[in-house]
Amino acid sequence: MAAAALCVLDGAMTGRRRRVIHCGTGTIGEHGLRSVIGHPDLELVGLLAHTPDKLGRDAGELVGLPPVGVQATDDLAGLLALDVDALGYFAPTMGREDEAVQQISAFLERGVNVSTLVLSGLVDPSSVNPSVVTTVERAAERGQASFFTTGIEPGFITTQFPITMLSICSNIESVLTTEYFNYGNYPDRRFIFDVMGFGKPADYVGAMFVPGGPVSYDTLWGAAVLWLTRQLGAEPERLQLQRDVWVTNEDFEMAAGVVPAGTVGAIRFQIQAIVDGAPLVVAEHVNFGHESAAPQWDRPQLGDNGVYRVIVRGKPDFDVQMVFDGRHAGALGGRLACANHVVNAIPAVCAARPGILSVVDLAPYTGRVATRGR
Template sequence: MTEKLRIVQMGLGPIGNKVTQYLAERPNLEIVGAIDTDPAKVGQDVGVLAGLAPLGVIVTADIDAALGGGRADVVVLTTASSMAKVHDQLLRILPYGVSVVSSCEELSYPWQTQPELAASIDRAAKKSNAAVLATGVNPGFLMDFLPAAMTGVCRKVRKVTVERIQDATFRRIPFQKKIGAGLTVEEFYKKVEEGVLRHVGLTESMHLIAARLGWQLDKTEDIITPIIAERRVTTDSMVIEAGNVLGVQQLGRGIMGGEEVISLVFRAAIGEPGARDRIVIDGEPAIDSCINGGVNGDVATCAILVNAIPVVAKARPGLRTMADIEPITCW
């Protein structure tokens, strides 16, 4: 890789801006374009938006202007969690023959959940000889790729359990709000019903694991419950009364032949003890792997998006997932 890869950053929310920072510090990458529909961002320098010195790249709302002329090799797409939205954007991006790395959670393994949209993206990518990959720390790595890869040394696997336990006490306030910290239980369930309080990706992670193990799941479940304060809890930013919500527990269950063969346990709450990323494989050999303290999600998601770029740039054309792409490493 003597030539620099030319990158267009599309979607300049918190993740997109952080990605810009990471892109700018890699000597083998060059940011050649930036796209966002927000009128407040259009016309600004993408470096300045990311809190850096100007990079000489001005944000446009016009995909065709940014990608015309064949200046880009890879688009980093950090616009939405929803597959439907990202599908329409991809169908405008891919004809330019550029590959795409995306943070879209639903795109991380959409073959079971949204097969028509997945097939449509796959066709468009192959037609343009480009590859598309959605990844992130979770979904993408901790609760799907890593446990699947761990089974590589197993003769047999009976069950896969993954725990991602996070203490939100010292996380950003938007993260604390996202997990429902400080809400009443009623407010919590209202937000769950509205679909705004939910970690997106557990179902996709289960399907990735099952596909790689050759398992035909009968069904998957994704159960959200609040973690409730037993006594008043005070943090730097809020007071949570006893009986109110410290955070969220989300349980992914993959059922095959009446047995729970995949268990994904996601907990993020104020004061949550035992922060960790743990993988337990009930198999031969049995494996119990633990990252004590867990992996910081904000850094890790942006890092794996940037680390994926050179791998996606030379991947087989089509819609790839973490289940069928060469290893992504820091480089």
């Protein structure tokens, strides 16, 4: 039995390092690249980049590490010709989803397994565009390769975290996962004001709350909510959105710009999976413009910035809270968690069956003690 378990846990126990191509060096991808370089079970053999200023530069130097002998390239055909085990895909997909699907599918067809945080709808394939599912499934079948997306926020909070906690529970009545985040230092003006609706009148509906769009609540989080509902043995009737805002009575400044008095200074919303006419699984986001915004709203014991919480009503009831703290408090911890979840899954993805996978299809995986870089 012990020997069989070692086989399932893949090459980490046999000394074989998985050869990895990395794609994406943005705010999360850069942490993913560091994680690959520092992972003792992985070997970086290629770096796919899309911006001219990164081409030809050493992967290590791009993320503040010593050179590793791998240069960034936009030569997709050249990378596809390499002998590799896996692709870690971190490139953003907003406005280029078709290109991302094509790139990922090209690697799958070559037998390269993919671990990613994009195409998060594929957490629950029944909830997304069937053409995307068909393209990825066929590519995986042709290449006998595996595809795994962690999703976002930072991936595990609506999938792996609650599934693990729910293993100690029976007679489950409801599951609520919540992210509390202070966006005061978040610099993306378009996302903060136009997509979310900070600094807008209370009746403004940002792109995040218009269903079916590339950055809408159902696109970003709906699949994970539906997936978790089905893991509990229930069939969701529909997704339902609830949204609430807090209006500031004075001007205040965020990194993205000034929020005028009389406009939205905090936003909270829930994506609810309805079963038997009531919410069963709920993903909630409570977003503050500054630390004292919306003082009447519930805050967890651990604070209101970068806190993740799972509340379960069942046998037993429980309330689990987690915060990114110390050297990696707040947004940095979230970015590291997003990146590490994708990278640490790579050996398990390589060992899994072909096709589109969720976390329950993978052998358990964890981080490793770094031996090369950080």
